[in-house]
Amino acid sequence: MQERAKATRRSLLEAAAQLFAEQGYAATSVNDISARSGRTSGAVYFHYTGKEGIALAVVEDRFATWSQLAAPYEDETVPPLERLVALSYAIAHDLARDPVTRAGARLWAERTVITAPVPDPFALWTTAATRLLAQARLAGHLNERVRPARTARTLVRSFFGLCTLTDALEGTTALDDRLTDWWHLTLPSLRPQPPRGNLPAGL
Amino acid sequence: MQERAKATRRSLLEAAAQLFAEQGYAATSVNDISARSGRTSGAVYFHYTGKEGIALAVVEDRFATWSQLAAPYEDETVPPLERLVALSYAIAHDLARDPVTRAGARLWAERTVITAPVPDPFALWTTAATRLLAQARLAGHLNERVRPARTARTLVRSFFGLCTLTDALEGTTALDDRLTDWWHLTLPSLRPQPPRGNLPAGL
Numbered sequence: 465m466q467e468r469a470k471a472t473r474r475s476l477l478e479a480a481a482q483l484f485a486e487q488g489y490a491a492t493s494v495n496d497i498s499a500r501s502g503r504t505s506g507a508v509y510f511h512y513t514g515k516e517g518i519a520l521a522v523v524e525d526r527f528a529t530w531s532q533l534a535a536p537y538e539d540e541t542v543p544p545l546e547r548l549v550a551l552s553y554a555i556a557h558d559l560a561r562d563p564v565t566r567a568g569a570r571l572w573a574e575r576t577v578i579t580a581p582v583p584d585p586f587a588l589w590t591t592a593a594t595r596l597l598a599q600a601r602l603a604g605h606l607n608e609r610v611r612p613a614r615t616a617r618t619l620v621r622s623f624f625g626l627c628t629l630t631d632a633l634e635g636t637t638a639l640d641d642r643l644t645d646w647w648h649l650t651l652p653s654l655r656p657q658p659p660r661g662n663l664p665a666g667l
Numbered sequence: 668m669q670e671r672a673k674a675t676r677r678s679l680l681e682a683a684a685q686l687f688a689e690q691g692y693a694a695t696s697v698n699d700i701s702a703r704s705g706r707t708s709g710a711v712y713f714h715y716t717g718k719e720g721i722a723l724a725v726v727e728d729r730f731a732t733w734s735q736l737a738a739p740y741e742d743e744t745v746p747p748l749e750r751l752v753a754l755s756y757a758i759a760h761d762l763a764r765d766p767v768t769r770a771g772a773r774l775w776a777e778r779t780v781i782t783a784p785v786p787d788p789f790a791l792w793t794t795a796a797t798r799l800l801a802q803a804r805l806a807g808h809l810n811e812r813v814r815p816a817r818t819a820r821t822l823v824r825s826f827f828g829l830c831t832l833t834d835a836l837e838g839t840t841a842l843d844d845r846l847t848d849w850w851h852l853t854l855p856s857l858r859p860q861p862p863r864g865n866l867p868a869g870l
Contacts, residue, residue: 488779490693573776576691586836609851618829618848621836625828626821633789633824645821648812653855 473511475501477525480508480518481567489519489574516580519571526558527568528583537592544599545606545654549647551592552623556643559627560636569628589620600654607656619650676714678704680728683711683721684770692722692777719783722774729761730771731786740795747802748809748857752850754795755826759846762830763839772831792823803857810859822853 479501483492494515498505512518536554537547558565575582593616600606623646630642682704686695697718701708715721739757740750761768778785796819803809826849833845 490780574779576777577693577780584836586832614848615852618845618852621829621832621845622825622849623828625826625830625832626824627828629789629824629828633787642821642824645817646825649818649821649856650852653852658861 469511472503472507476503476508476511476518477521478564479503481522481525481564484519484522484571485563485567489515489571490577516578519578520580520582522564523568523571523582525568526562526565527572528585528588530555530585530588537596540599543605544596544603545651548593548596548600549651551596552643552647553640555589555623556627556639559631560639573628586620586624589624590616593619597654605656607654610654615654622646622650672714675706675710679706679711679714679721680724681767682706684725684728684767687722687725687770687774688766692718692774693780719781722781723783723785725767726771726774726785728771729765729768730775731788731791733758733788733791740799743802746808747799747806748854751796751799751803752854754799755846755850756843758792758826759830759842762834763842776831789823789827792827793819796822800857808859810857813857818857825849825853 476497480492480497483496483500492515494505494508497508497515497518501507508514508518512521536542537551539547542550559569560566571578572582572584590613594612597606597610597612597616601610601612606612623643626642626646627639630636630639634642679700683695683700686699686703695718697708697711700711700718700721704710711717711721715724739745740754742750745753762772763769774781775785775787793816797816800809800813800815800819804813804815809815826846829845829849830842833839833842837845
C-alpha cells in the first residue's frame with residue numbers, strides 16, 4: 465500500500481476509535497468520522513466499506529489481538545507468575561489509556577447493535593495465561609491444586625470483569641489500585657502451599 | 668392500585684423483560700411489547716410512560732434491588748462465609764434463569780443507548796458482602812489480612828464479570844461450574860491462615 469493511503473487509513477481508524485470510545489457505536493456516523501479525521505466520507509467507504517467495517521478494524525487493531533503485548537510475557541528470565549501479573553497490568557493500562565483499545569472494548573460490549581460478529585481477545589488471553597501457569601508449575605512455583613487451563617479461564621473472566629466494572633463505576637484512574645486488590649485476593653491461591661500448613665477444607 | 672391494573676402492569680413488565688432479554692433495548696419497540704403481552708400500546712404509555720419507563724421498571728424490579736435475596740444471607744445460624752457463597756449462587760441462578768433479572772442485566776450493559784440513568788445493584792451487593800465479611804471476621808473465620816469493604820468491592824466486580832463473560836462466551840448452563848472454579852480460586856484467600864504455615868510473600 466502506498467504511504468499516503470496507509471496514512472489515510474490510520475488517521476481514519478484513529479478518529480473512528482476516538483469517537484467510538486467517547487460516544488459509542490450507535491451515536492457515531494461516517495460523517496462524524498470524516499469531520500474528526502479531516503478526510504472525506506468517501507475515504508471511509510473506500511478504505512473500510514463504511515461504519516461497520518471501520519468498527520471491526522478498530523476492534524482488530526488492538527483489543528482483539530494484543531500483538532504488542534507478546535514481548536513481556538515471553539521473557540523467560542522472569543518467573544512465570546510475575547510475567548502473568550505484569551501482563552495484566554499492561555492490559556489494564558491499555559484499557560485505561562489507549563483510545564484504540566478502549567474503543568475496541570466498548571465496541572465489543574456494544575456488539576449486539578453491530579450486525580457482524582465482533583472478535584474478542586479472551587481465547588488468546590486464556591491461552592497465554594494457561595501457558596504461563598503451566599510454566600510456573602514446571603518451575604515449582606504453582607500450587608499443586610491449580611489446573612492451568614481451568615484457572616486461566618477463571619482469571620481472564622474475573623480480570624476483565626473487574627476492569628470493565630471499575631471503569632464503569634469509578635473511572636480508569638482507579639484501575640491500577642483495584643487490580644492490586646484483586647491480585648492480593650487471587651495470587652495466594654496460585655502460589656505453592658506452605659510446607660507444613662494445613663489449609664482449611666475448600667468449598 | 669386495582670387488581671386489574673396491577674395485573675396489566677405485571678404482564679406488560681414481564682413481556683417487556685422477555686423481549687429486552689432476547690433482543691436488547693434498541694431492537695424492542697412499544698408495539699413489540701404490546702403484541703407479546705396482548706395489551707394495547709396505550710397501556711404501555713399509560714402505565715409506564717413508554718419504552719424507557721418500562722425498561723427502567725424492569726431493571727428496578729429485580730436486577731437493581733434483589734429484595735428477594737435478603738432472606739438467605741440474614742440467617743445467622745449459618746456461618747457468614749457460607750452465606751456469602753450461597754448468595755453468589757442465588758444471584759448467578761437468577762442471572763441465568765429469571766427473565767426479569769436477565770433483562771435488567773442486559774439493559775444495564777446497554778445503558779449507553781438509554782437516555783435516563785440505569786440503576787445498578789453493585790453498591791447493594793458490596794454492602795451485603797462487606798457485612799458478611801465483617802461478621803466472618805468477628806467469628807474468627809476470616810484471614811486477618813482481609814479488609815472487608817475493600818475485599819467486598821473486589822469480589823463483587825470479579826464475580827459479576829465472571830457471570831456476564833461466561834454467559835457471553837459459553838451460555839448460562841456453564842455458570843454454576845465456572846462460579847465453583849472461581850470460588851476454588853478465591854475462597855482460600857478469605858479463610859484464616861493455618862496456624863504455623865508460612866505463606867510466601869504476596870505481590
